[in-house]
Amino acid sequence: MTPLKTVYDSEPDNSLEKSMSLVASAIADTSRVSILCALMDGRAWTATELSVVADIAASTTSGHLTRLLSGGLVICLTQGRHRYYSLAGHHIAGLLENLMGVSMHPLISPQSRTPVSLRYARTCYDHLAGELAVKIYDFMQQEKWIEADGTALTPVGKTHFEKLGAVLNSRPRRKSCCPCLDWSERRFHLGGDAGSALMTLFLQKGWITRTQGYREVHLTGSGKSAMYRLFGLNLT
Known part of the structure; x- marks a missing residue:
C-alpha cells in the first residue's frame, strides 16, 4: 500500500x-x-x-x-x-473517544442512551473497550500486572503476557502501555501496545469475533471460559 x-x-x-x-x-x-x-x-x-x-x-x-x-x-x-x-492514528481515535464521553449528557445515565452490545464490548481503534475491557483492566491492577498509574506493565505483567501468547512490540512507536478512559464506563481500559497485543490475541484465539461495519465485538463460548480462567471473570 x-x-x-x-x-x-x-x-x-x-x-x-x-x-x-x-x-x-x-x-x-x-x-x-x-x-x-x-x-x-x-x-x-x-x-x-x-x-x-x-x-x-x-x-x-x-x-x-x-x-x-x-x-x-x-x-x-x-x-x-x-x-x-x-x-x-491512535491520537485521532483517542480524540473521538474523548469527544464521545463529552457528548454524553452528565445528567443522563449512559446506559439509557448506549446500546447494550456496544457498551459491553467494542473496539477502540486497535484495542478492546467497554465493560469487559474495564473489568480486565481492574483485574490487571489488582494482580499487579500494570503499574499503579497504568503507564507500564510490571515484570509480573510481562511474564503473564508472554505466557498468554500476547506478543509485545520490543520497540513500539507509541506508549507501550497506557490507561484509556472508556467513554461509556467512565473508567479506564488498557490501551497502548499492550492493549493492542491483548486484542490481537483474543481475535487469534477466537475468544472474540468482529462484524464488518460495526464496532461491537462478540464474546464466544470459549472466550467466556478464557475470561474466567485468565482474569477471574464469571460471564455466564
Missing part, C-alpha cells in the same frame, strides 16, 4: 486557535462523524463501504473524505486500483 499525503494549505499557519477550529469544523458534520466512527474499528475502508455506513451518495462521501483528509483526521492508502481510508 502507498500512503497518499494529506493535503494542507500551501501557506503554513502557526495559529493554534485556527488549527483547532479547522479540526473542529472538519468533525462538525453528522455524515463525517458517521465515517469517523466506522473507522474506529481500526480497519481500512473503501469510499463505497463508508458511503453505505453513512447512508449518503458516493459522490458526497468523496467530498467528506477530502475534508477529513485535509484536516489530518484520516489517511488514504492505495493498493492497485483501490483506495482505502483509515484514521490518521
Whole structure:
C-alpha cells in the first residue's frame, strides 16, 4: 500500500486557535462523524463501504473524505486500483473517544442512551473497550500486572503476557502501555501496545469475533471460559 499525503494549505499557519477550529469544523458534520466512527474499528475502508455506513451518495462521501483528509483526521492508502481510508492514528481515535464521553449528557445515565452490545464490548481503534475491557483492566491492577498509574506493565505483567501468547512490540512507536478512559464506563481500559497485543490475541484465539461495519465485538463460548480462567471473570 502507498500512503497518499494529506493535503494542507500551501501557506503554513502557526495559529493554534485556527488549527483547532479547522479540526473542529472538519468533525462538525453528522455524515463525517458517521465515517469517523466506522473507522474506529481500526480497519481500512473503501469510499463505497463508508458511503453505505453513512447512508449518503458516493459522490458526497468523496467530498467528506477530502475534508477529513485535509484536516489530518484520516489517511488514504492505495493498493492497485483501490483506495482505502483509515484514521490518521491512535491520537485521532483517542480524540473521538474523548469527544464521545463529552457528548454524553452528565445528567443522563449512559446506559439509557448506549446500546447494550456496544457498551459491553467494542473496539477502540486497535484495542478492546467497554465493560469487559474495564473489568480486565481492574483485574490487571489488582494482580499487579500494570503499574499503579497504568503507564507500564510490571515484570509480573510481562511474564503473564508472554505466557498468554500476547506478543509485545520490543520497540513500539507509541506508549507501550497506557490507561484509556472508556467513554461509556467512565473508567479506564488498557490501551497502548499492550492493549493492542491483548486484542490481537483474543481475535487469534477466537475468544472474540468482529462484524464488518460495526464496532461491537462478540464474546464466544470459549472466550467466556478464557475470561474466567485468565482474569477471574464469571460471564455466564
